[in-house]
Amino acid sequence: MSVQFVVNGRKVEVDPPARMTLADCLRQQVKLTGTHVGCEHGVCGACTVIVDGEAMRSCLMLAAQADGATIMTIEGLSSDAELTPLQLAFKKNHGLQCGFCTPGVLMTLHALLTQEPYASDERIRDVLSGNLCRCTG
Numbered sequence: 673m674s675v676q677f678v679v680n681g682r683k684v685e686v687d688p689p690a691r692m693t694l695a696d697c698l699r700q701q702v703k704l705t706g707t708h709v710g711c712e713h714g715v716c717g718a719c720t721v722i723v724d725g726e727a728m729r730s731c732l733m734l735a736a737q738a739d740g741a742t743i744m745t746i747e748g749l750s751s752d753a754e755l756t757p758l759q760l761a762f763k764k765n766h767g768l769q770c771g772f773c774t775p776g777v778l779m780t781l782h783a784l785l786t787q788e789p790y791a792s793d794e795r796i797r798d799v800l801s802g803n804l805c806r807c808t809g
C-alpha cells in the first residue's frame with residue numbers, strides 16, 4: 673500500500689506491508705535509524721517519535737496509520753550545526769550512557785516542553801517515567 677507522510681520536513685512515500693509498524697518503516701524504508709526499537713510492545717519508550725505534535729510510541733502504530741501525518745524523529749530535532757537547548761543540556765550534564773534510550777527520551781521531553789515550557793520537575797519526572805533506561809535503571 674502507498675503511504676505518504678512528512679518526516680522532518682521532507683515528504684516521503686513508502687510502501688509498507690499492512691502490518692509493518694511505523695518504527696520499522698522509519699528505520700527500514702525511510703532509513704532513519706535514530707529511532708530505536710527495544711521492547712516492541714509500548715513499554716520502554718525507545719521508539720518515541722512526535723506525530724502531529726504528540727509523542728507516540730512508533731512500535732504501537734502501524735505505518736499505514738501515519739498516512740497524511742507530520743512526523744518528527746530524532747534526526748529532525750536539530751541541524752548538524754546546532755543542537756537544541758535540551759540536547760545541549762544532556763551533553764553538558766552527561767545525561768546518557770550507552771545512548772540507546774536517548775532518542776526516545778529526547779523526543780518525549782521535546783514534545784512535553786513544546787506543550788508545557790514551564791513543566792514542573794514533578795511533571796517532567798512523571799512523563800519521563802514512561803521511558804526506560806537499561807543503563808541507569
Ligand code: FES
Nearest residue numbers: 710712714717731
Ligand atoms: Fe516501542 Fe519499547 S520499542 S515502547
Ligand code: FES
Nearest residue numbers: 769773805806807
Ligand atoms: Fe543506555 Fe539508557 S543510556 S539504555
